Amino acid sequence: xxxxxxxxxxxxxxxxxxxxxxxxxxxxxxxxxxxxxxxxxxxxxxxxxxxxxxxxxxxxxxxxxxxxx
Amino acid sequence: xxxxxxxxxxxxxxxxxxxxxxxxxxxxxxxxxxxxxxxxxxxxxxxxxxxxxxxxxxxxxxxxxxxxxxxxxxxxxxxxxxxxxxxxxxxxxxxxxxxxxxxxxxxxxxxxxxxxxxxxxxxxxxxxxxxxxxxxxxxxxxxxxxxxxxxxxxxxxxxxxxxxxxxxxxxxxxxxxxxxxxxxxxxxxxxxxxxxxxxxxxxxxxxxxxxxxxxxxxxxxxxxxxxxxxxxxxxxxxxxxxxxxxxxxxxxxxxxxxxxxxxxxxxxxxxxxxxxxxxxxxxxxxxxxxxxxxxxxxxxxxxxxxxxxxxxxxxxxxxxxxxxxxxxxxxxxxxxxxxxxxxxxxxxxxxxxxxxxxxxxxxxxxxxxxxxxxxxxxxxxxxxxxxxxxxxxxxxxxxxxxxxxxxxxxxxxxxxxxxxxxxxxxxxxxxxxxxxxxxxxxxxxxxxxxxxxxxxxxxxxxxxxxxxxxxxxxxxxxxxxxxxxxxxxxxxxxxxxxxxxxxxxxxxxxxxxxxxxxxxxxxxxx
Ligand SMILES: Cc1cc2nc3c(=O)[nH]c(=O)nc-3n(C[C@H](O)[C@H](O)[C@H](O)COP(=O)(O)OP(=O)(O)OC[C@H]3O[C@@H](n4cnc5c(N)ncnc54)[C@H](O)[C@@H]3O)c2cc1C
Numbered sequence: 001x002x003x004x005x006x007x008x009x010x011x012x013x014x015x016x017x018x019x020x021x022x023x024x025x026x027x028x029x030x031x032x033x034x035x036x037x038x039x040x041x042x043x044x045x046x047x048x049x050x051x052x053x054x055x056x057x058x059x060x061x062x063x064x065x066x067x068x069x
Numbered sequence: 070x071x072x073x074x075x076x077x078x079x080x081x082x083x084x085x086x087x088x089x090x091x092x093x094x095x096x097x098x099x100x101x102x103x104x105x106x107x108x109x110x111x112x113x114x115x116x117x118x119x120x121x122x123x124x125x126x127x128x129x130x131x132x133x134x135x136x137x138x139x140x141x142x143x144x145x146x147x148x149x150x151x152x153x154x155x156x157x158x159x160x161x162x163x164x165x166x167x168x169x170x171x172x173x174x175x176x177x178x179x180x181x182x183x184x185x186x187x188x189x190x191x192x193x194x195x196x197x198x199x200x201x202x203x204x205x206x207x208x209x210x211x212x213x214x215x216x217x218x219x220x221x222x223x224x225x226x227x228x229x230x231x232x233x234x235x236x237x238x239x240x241x242x243x244x245x246x247x248x249x250x251x252x253x254x255x256x257x258x259x260x261x262x263x264x265x266x267x268x269x270x271x272x273x274x275x276x277x278x279x280x281x282x283x284x285x286x287x288x289x290x291x292x293x294x295x296x297x298x299x300x301x302x303x304x305x306x307x308x309x310x311x312x313x314x315x316x317x318x319x320x321x322x323x324x325x326x327x328x329x330x331x332x333x334x335x336x337x338x339x340x341x342x343x344x345x346x347x348x349x350x351x352x353x354x355x356x357x358x359x360x361x362x363x364x365x366x367x368x369x370x371x372x373x374x375x376x377x378x379x380x381x382x383x384x385x386x387x388x389x390x391x392x393x394x395x396x397x398x399x400x401x402x403x404x405x406x407x408x409x410x411x412x413x414x415x416x417x418x419x420x421x422x423x424x425x426x427x428x429x430x431x432x433x434x435x436x437x438x439x440x441x442x443x444x445x446x447x448x449x450x451x452x453x454x455x456x457x458x459x460x461x462x463x464x465x466x467x468x469x470x471x472x473x474x475x476x477x478x479x480x481x482x483x484x485x486x487x488x489x490x491x492x493x494x495x496x497x498x499x500x501x502x503x504x505x506x507x508x509x510x511x512x513x514x515x516x517x518x519x520x521x522x523x524x525x526x527x528x529x530x531x532x533x534x535x536x537x538x539x540x541x542x543x544x545x546x547x548x549x550x551x552x553x554x555x556x557x558x559x560x561x562x563x564x565x566x567x568x569x570x571x572x573x574x575x576x577x578x579x580x581x582x583x584x585x586x587x588x589x590x591x592x593x594x595x
C-alpha cells in the first residue's frame with residue numbers, strides 16, 4: 001500500500017459515522033443503494049488518482065474479519 | 070419498401086469459368102460483396118491484382134444495418150476513390166442529447182477538431198455505401214481493371230491447400246469449381262468459409278433484444294442524436310433516435326430478453342411504441358423493422374495460410390460505437406498492401422502474419438469498447454445498474470460524471486503500438502503521429518495531406534530535404550498545421566509511411582541506413 005491512507009484521517013470519528021448512517025435513515029434498501037452509488041462516484045472523482053482508487057478497491061474486496069479468522 | 074432493396078446491383082451472368090473442363094485459377098477470390106468484400110476488391114484492383122468477388126445474393130444488404138461511418142474509413146474510401154459521394158450524401162451532426170427517465174439531463178456538442186478533410190463521422194444507410202462501392206467497381210472495370218462481381222454465386226464447398234484454395238460454387242444454373250491463389254473471406258458473421266474450415270468463433274452473446282426501425286417523418290426533430298436511459302415510453306430499457314439522409318430516422322428500442330419476437334415485430338405493436346416515443350400527432354411511415362440480438366466475438370486468428378478473414382466473418386461487435394463495418398474496412402486497408410508485396414515476391418510470406426497481429430489487436434480493442442457500452446446500456450447486475458443510474462443522476466448536475474455516461478464510444482482507428490513492423494520513434498515528436506498510428510490529416514496550401522499519401526511506401530519530409538531512395542519523397546514546408554501534428558518542438562522531421570497511411574518510423578534527421586532499415590522492417594524483413 002503506497003498511496004491509500006489507512007490511518008484515521010477524519011476529525012470527529014463518531015460524528016462522521018453518525019452522519020454517514022443518518023444519510024440512510026428511513027430509506028429503503030434500493031434508495032440506500034442508489035445513495036451509496038452516488039456517494040462512491042463523488043468520492044472517487046474527488047480522489048481522482050487511479051492508483052489510490054485501485055488500492056481502495058483491493059482493500060474493499062477483501063473481507064477483513066474473515067481473513068483474520 | 071424502397072426500390073433499392075429490390076433492384077439487382079450485380080445480376081447473375083454466366084461466366085466462362087462455368088464451362089471450363091478444369092476449374093479456372095484466379096489470383097484472388099473474395100467471398101462476399103458486403104462493404105468489406107467490396108472495399109477489399111477495389112483495393113486489389115487499384116494494386117493491379119485481378120480479383121473475382123462471389124456473392125450468394127445480387128442486391129444491397131437488406132434493411133436496416135450500419136448507419137454511422139467514422140472518419141478513418143472515410144479517409145480509406147478517399148484512397149479507394151469513392152469518399153466524396155459518401156460524404157456528400159451523408160448527414161453530419163455534432164449535437165446530442167441524453168435523457169434519463171423523464172428528463173433531459175444534458176446536451177453535448179462534439180466540437181470537431183479543425184484541420185481535417187473528413188468529419189468525425191457521417192450517418193449514411195449501409196445500402197448507399199454498398200451501391201457507391203459497386204459504382205466504383207464499375208468505374209474501375211471501365212478503366213480496364215480486372216475486377217468482377219458474380220452475383221448469385223454461393224460458396225458451398227472448400228478445400229484449402231498449401232498454395233491455393235479450391236472452391237465449389239453454386240449458381241442458379243448449377244455448380245462449378247474455382248481455384249484461388251488467395252482467398253479473402255468477407256462473407257459476414259455467419260461465414261460459410263469459416264464453417265467449412267471448421268474454425269471457432271467464440272465470444273459472448275448479450276441477453277437482450279433490440280427493435281431497430283427506420284421511419285420517415287416530417288416532424289421537426291433537429292439533426293441531433295438523442296439517447297434515452299429508462300424513458301417513460303420504454304420503462305427499464307433504452308432508446309435511440311438518429312438521423313439519416315432522405316428524412317429517414319433510425320430508432321433503436323431495447324426490448325429486454327424474455328419477449329415474443331414475432332409479436333413485437335407486428336406493425337401495429339411497433340407503431341404503438343413509436344407513437345409513445347415520438348408523441349401523438351407525429352406522422353411517420355415505417356420503412357423497415359427488425360429485431361436483433363448482439364454479440365461480441367472473434368476468430369482466434371484471421372489468417373489461415375492462403376485464406377484470410379476480414380470484417381464480420383472474423384469479428385463481430387455490438388453496434389454501440391459503430392465498430393462493425395468501420396473496423397472491417399480497416400482490416401482490408403491493412404491486408405491488401407501486404408498481400409500485394411507477398412504476391413509480388415517483394416516481402417516474405419510472414420508479412421501476412423502481421424495482418425493477424427495488427428487486426429486481432431484492433432478487434433480486441435473494438436470488442437472491449439463495445440462490451441463496455443453494452444454493459445452501461447444494459448447493466449448485467451444490480452450493482453452495475455445502481456452505478457449506471459448514479460452516473461446518470463450526477464451527470465445532470467455535474468459535468469465530471471458525463472464522460473462516465475456510455476451510450477457508445479465512436480469508432481476511432483487503432484494505433485498499432487506493438488506492431489513488429491514499427492521502427493524507430495523520434496521521441497520528441499508528437500504522439501498523435503507515432504509509429505503504428507494512422508497519419509493524421511492536415512490542410513496544405515492546396516488540398517489535404519492525406520490526399521497525397523497512401524497506396525505505396527512514401528517518405529514524408531517536413532521542413533527538410535530527403536534524397537529520393539527507391540521510394541517517393543513527399544516534401545512539404547513546415548506550416549503551422551503540419552508542425553502541430555508532425556513536428557511538436559522539432560524544426561523538421563522525416564516520416565516513413567506505409568501504403569495504408571500508417572506511420573512506420575520517424576526521425577528528426579535523415580540517415581539513409583536508418584531509413585533503409587525501417588523500410589525493410591515495415592515490409593516484414595526486419
Ligand atoms: C442494426 C445494426 C446496426 C449497425 N450499425 C453499424 C454502424 O452504424 N456502423 C458500422 O460500422 N457497423 C454497423 N453495423 C455492423 C455492419 O452492418 C457490419 O459490420 C457489416 O455489414 C459487415 O460487413 P461485411 O462485409 O463484413 O459482412 P456483410 O455485410 O454481412 O456481407 C457479407 C456478404 O457475404 C455474402 N455471403 C455470405 N455467405 C456467402 C456464401 N456462402 N457465398 C457467397 N457469398 C456469401 C452475403 O450475401 C453478404 O453480401 C450494424 C449492424 C447492425 C445489425
